[in-house]
Amino acid sequence: MCGIVGAVSKKNIVPILIEGLKRLEYRGYDSCGVAVHQDGELRRARSTARVAELDVNIATDKVQGGTGIAHTRWATHGAPAVHNAHPHFSHGPKAREGSAGRIALVHNGIIENHDELRAELIAKGYAFTSQTDTEVIAHLVDHLYDGDLLDAVQRACLHLKGAYAIAVFCRDEPNRVIGAREGSPLVLGIGTGDRAGDHFLASDAMALAGVTDQIVYLEEGDVVDLQLGKVWITQRNAEGRYAAAQREVRTVHAHSGAAELGPYRHYMQKEIFEQPKAIADTLDAVNGISPELFGDGAYSIFKNIDSVLILACGTSYYSGSTAKYWLESIAKIPTSVEIASEYRYRDSVPNPRTLVVTISQSGETADTIAALKHARSLGMTHTLTVCNVSTSAMVRECELAYITRAGVEIGVASTKAFTTQLVGLFLLTLALAQVRGHLSDEQEAEHLKALRHLPVAVQAVLALEPQVIAWSEEFARKENALFLGRGLHYPIALEGALKLKEISYIHAEAYPAGELKHGPLALVTAAMPVVTVAPNDALLEKLKSNLQEVRARGGELFVFADGDSRIESSEGLHVIRMPEHYGALSPILHVVPLQLLAYHTACARGTDVDKPRNLAKSVTVE
Structure with missing residues (x-):
């Protein structure tokens, strides 16, 4: 989602701002902009095109300066248009004639009370040129x-309600940028070497890769003052007063720029084919099943819980839905899975002996973090996250964590993050089963053998790509599709439908196959392709009956x-055979061809994969 970069430097900072925005492009955006302090005034360039085009505009207009902020925007309030793009300038009643304004500001998040603040500021003589909630903050800072x-x-x-990360500078105070965060991530970068004395802000440490590896993760309520050679952090207490705060400086080796595509057409295709390595890397340190895989003190926590609550959104929700089957069948522990964006807005029955598990690729998903905090407020303090970013807010908020090693995922539609999440959740299942006395030494050895063979098994599934491409040509001409699965493969059908609609814009739904007769069968015609996940498990014969209902x-x-499922191709029935049956881990294999089907269908339709x-990639607002 939206990205922030800011800096105070002895040198022209614009190249670093632009490079930072490029590193954040994978999050998704619809406009971008840069503002600097130049010749005693505010200067900016904004665009609804890509960052590369913005860079050209900046060079043409000779925008440069040592103090600046930059932003990529994913539209919430107001359409994707230049006048709504960040940075925003204040336009106050005391503005100098012909001046561009006094305050420049960028913002991630949503200000919930922006309407009432807007009305108050208009009454004080402020003029609004956008429909954004962000411009309200710029005018408010100017007023104060x-x-x-x-x-x-x-x-x-103190006047803002909602979530925000902001970076601000003022025309009248060169060489100074202020940052603040509440509910949205913001990091401080400390310049070293030839950039000693320079200081940086960003919504993600990746934006500062190659500039500095000295990173401070700001906490809720922090306001940071960046000046040349000086940084000052304050934090707001419960009474609304600010006091100096100390924050740890960490060495963070972020990825320096986007990965090379190599022989692949898109990052999504590359990431699908990176799954064998991502799974192997996620399992690299696993030599046996132990609660300590999830952190110190995990054994005592696992010993004292009697249920699991999984909180997640989107693709991560489907990985949690798959894990529910594992946790209840293997670990014998009652498990519920909640959509994070819904959980905290309903009355629920808290149980202090519940293990609250959050799942997030970025570790910054706003809905999931809010749901986690809500669960804790209800007295459920045992928390664990399965996450791909070790330095993320989610990891810092939870007692325990399993860090997947999928690497940077640039394509908006998640692929390798999903399969590595499933690996982490399966390890959690085995660890809980062990603590609860439901995992023998023989069973542990069998599961570990299957896990270690997964990269090879996934590689064999990827070899099916030519057959999937042939199917995609048929799907590209359709506007609707139905996905079916049963048991622990029903969430995989849901994930397959999500992938298809995300990137090909084909309307797709998924159902448990047994539910066909309860409504969805009314949709079935020759124009509605029906994709079915058919592993050779205990539900196969039931599934075959469901297939006959479709054919009829x-x-x-x-x-x-x-x-070995004995389903043969015939007229109207197309079959791609998976290389092998994989038992409890079968969902990890079966999701891969669904990813390929969505990808190649989108390619055939010519969409921006x-x-x-x-x-947006990282959903940091509700």
């Missing part, structure tokens, strides 16, 4: 400014079947 930008931002934050109504079936419309 009395010669000290830090004081103005601190006081402004003229529906066309596309079945991913295990080799890596940056699908209206979507």
Whole structure:
């Protein structure tokens, strides 16, 4: 989602701001902009095109300076248009004639009370040129400014309700940038070497890769003052007063720039084919099953819980839904899975002996973090996260963690993050089963053998790509699709439908196959392809009956079947055979051809695979 970069430097900072925005492009955005302090005034360039085009505009207009902020915006309030793009300038009643304004500001998050603040500021003579909630903050800081930008931002934050990370500078105070965060991530970068004395802000440490590896993760309520050679962090207490705060400086080796595509057409295709390595890396340190895989003290926590609550959104929710089957069948522990964005807005029955498990690729998913905090407020303090970013807010918020090693995932539609999440959740299942006395030494050895063979098994599934491409040509001409699965493969059908609609814009739904007769069968015609996940498990014969129901109504079936499932291709029934049946871990294999089907269908339809419309990679607002 939205990205922030800011800096105070002895040198022209614009190249670093632009490079930082490029590193954040994978999050998804619909406009971008840069503002600097130049010749005693605010200067900016904004665009609804890509960062590369913004860079050209900056060079043409000769925008440069040592103090600046930059932003990529994913539209929430107001359409994707230049006048809504960040940075925003204040336009106050005391503005100098012909001046561009006094305050420049960028913002991630949502200000919930922006309407009432807007009305108050209009009454005070402020003019609004956008529909954004962000412009309200710029005007509010301007209104409160009395010669000290830090004081103005601190006081402004007391008026804001919602989530925000902001970076601000003032025309009247060169070489100074103020940052603040509440509910949205923001990091401070400390310059070293030839950049000693320079200081940086970003929404993600990746934006500062190659500039500095000395990173401070700001905490809730922090306001940071960046000046040349000086950094000052304050934090707001419960009474609304600010006091100096100390924060740990960490060495963070972020990835320096986007990965090379190599022989692949898109990052999504590359990431699908990186799954064998991502799974192997995620399992690299696993020599046996132990609660300590999840952190110190995990054994005592696991010993004292009697249920699991999984909180997640989107693709991560489907990985949690798959894990529910494992946790209840292998670890014998009652498990519920909640959509994080819904959980904290309903009455629930808390149980202090519940292990609250959050799942997030980025570790910054706003809905999931809010749901986690809500669960804790209800007295459920045993928390664990399965996450791909070790330095993320989610990891810092939880007692325990399993860090997947999928590497940077640039394509908006998650692939390798999903399969590595499943690996982490399966390890959690085995650890809980062990503590609860449901995992023998023989069973542990069998599961470990299957896990270690997973990279080879996934590689064999990837070899099916040519057959999937042939199917995708049929799907590209459709506008609707139905996905079916049973048991622990039902969430995999849901994930397959999500992938198809995310990147090809084909409407797709998923159902448990047994539910066909309860409504979805009314949709089945020759124009509605029906994709079926058909492993050779205890539900196979039931599933075959469901397939016959589709065929009897003229529906066309596309079945991913295990080799020994005895489902044969015939008219209207197309079968791709999976290399092997994989027992409890079968969902990890069966999701891979669904990823390939979505990817190649999107390619055939000519959509923007890596940056699908209206979507963002890291959802940092509700």
